[in-house]
Amino acid sequence: MIKSDVQLDAKGLACPMPIVKTKKAMNDLTEGQILEVQATDKGSTTDLKAWAKSVGHQYIGTREEDNVLLHYIRKSNDDNSYEKQFEQTITNEEVINRVANSGIILDVREEAEYAFGHIEGSKSIPMGELEDRLDELNHDEEIYVICRTGTRSDFAAQKLFKKGFTKVYNVLPGIGSWNGNLSKSMK
Amino acid sequence: MTIIKMTAAEVARKVIDNQPLFILDVRNHDAYVDWKIEGHNFEYLNIPYFELLDGVDNVLSKLPIDQDVLVVCAKEGSSIMVAEMIAEAGRDVFYLEGGMKSWSSYLEPIKVGDLRGGGELYQFVRLGKGCLSYMVISEGEAAIIDAVRFTDVFTNFAKQKNVDIKHVFDTHLHADHISGGRLIAEATGATYYLPQKDAEEVVFDYTAIEDALTVKIGAAQINVSALYSPGHTIGSTSFIIDGKYLLSGDILFIDSIGRPDLAGLAEDWVGDLRETLNVRYRELTEELIVLPSHFMKIDELNTDGTVAKRLGDLFAENHGLNIESEDAFRHIVTDHLPPQPNAYQQIRQVNMGKITPNYDEQTEMEIGPNRCAVR
Secondary structure, X not given: OOOOOEEEEEOOOOOOHXXXXXXXXXXXXXXXXXXXXXXXXXXHHHHHHHHHHHHOOEEEEXXXXXXXXXXEEEOOOOOOOOOOOOOOEEEHHHHHHHHHHOOXXXXXXXXXXXHOOEOOOOEEOXXXXXXXXXXXXXXXXXXXXXXXXXXXXXXXHHHHHHOOOOOEEEEEOOHHHOOOOOEOOOO | OOEEEEOHHHHHHHHHOOOOXXXXXXXXXXXXXXXXXXXXXXXXXXXXXXXXXXXXXXXXXXXXXXXXXXXXXXXXXXXXXXXXXXXXXOOOEEEEOOHHHHHHHOOEEXXXXXXXXXXXXXXXXXXXXXXXXXXXXXXXXXXXXXXXXXHHHHHHHHHHOOOEEEEEEOOOOOXXXXXXXXXXXXXXXXXXXXXXXXXXXXXXXXEEEOOOOEEEEOOOOXXXXXXXXOOOOOOOEEEEEXXXXXXXXXXXXXXXXXXOOOOOOHHXXXXXXXXXXXXXXXXXXXXXXXXXXXXXXXXXXXXXXXXXXXXXXXXXXXXXXXXXXXXXXXXXXXXOOOOOOOOHHHHHHHHOOOOOOOHHHHHHHHOOOOOOEEO
């Protein structure tokens, strides 16, 4: 099971209905929430992907379960104008070498995003759960915070810093520009 | 205003008669770029339906007022939705019944020419996929070569012409489309022939095509003679009909030549391909009319809609027949191959009888262009 905030049943519907319904459903989501679209129309995968791109939502991925396609889309406005504030940063390229010695990579994207591709060995704590799960982190360890574009990880890094985690870095530009392999295996 | 249904047959007529048509293709951009309805005088606009959910105001000004506008999508649902919006805005508009799926399946029978003693040769043009099938008719009997999977088109045509289908041939084991040959033979009691070298893995009974095998059709005893011509596959065989027509299978096309890699053996078969084109075909009379099993571009159609050209003209004009050095030839047919046809490995399995997908699955496998050639 991949976690989603809202589920939409579009099973048995032919094109264009899966997209028409998805569009409507997305209106009721708040920024950052994830919609699961259940569809049986084979063409829905490429169309949803292309539609999401055209309107700026994040298409996360699709899984097939019992002949039903499960599409995951995250509502986003793709606002790149946000100015990152946390000063301790590190690049995608550097972080792999660093973490080989010590520290952890903390992935603050939603669970569904993590499920469709993450850095092997990284730890998943979605941004919204961070506050409640601080005890899973070690104050003495380097924490390399990553998300898709560097925005959520910027917030997360600030929060961690305020909570007394000093060895915190924001990884830029983030998973969205990751050149290495991404793992889909879940523990 | 009104929304009107247009059938694949009507679109095919417009292609063949060189009529104008404005196509608003509402599939996603990748699907459109990969494969669309081709016509000499067609104009196109591609805007995915999901960009039109809020209305068609931005599109209306781009649609011509003085010609037919046809909205096209994959299966028809989205084209109806978009067409309804355009009609609500006060315009007459057509949509393609069954969408690109039905376009991919449509066959137009066109007479290629007369044979001895009142015989006839028909080419079945599958415009949406670029596949060409053939029926040789002489009083009472018929032979079919490279039938596509819409078997009733052939059996109905034979009924209409009052002939019994006696022989059904495939020039090779196809990789781009599902053959209808075996099913037609089963339904009519005809003999089904395949080249043995392509048929090593097939799981049904067939009659092997030997080089120079000749069958005679109908009252006029029209000759249908096999000519072993390997290269696209190891078994690829051409047929000479009535001494006038050369059915070249997927070896030689109007504006290109066959590719040798679809069974995974490009390196091995490139020599065969060159030998067939440069030696076996050179020995034939240049007056033969070449009838291939595919076309790739709409430009390859003659003005009557047929795909046919004199062998001598192809020797003069076809790039693939004019490559001097063996190295250059090898390079072209092995290094610069276009993408492989959709699901080509599965399609080969179907044609060997190893898997039996249902109708919808077959349609899905055959979506897209044929891609059997190299230029």
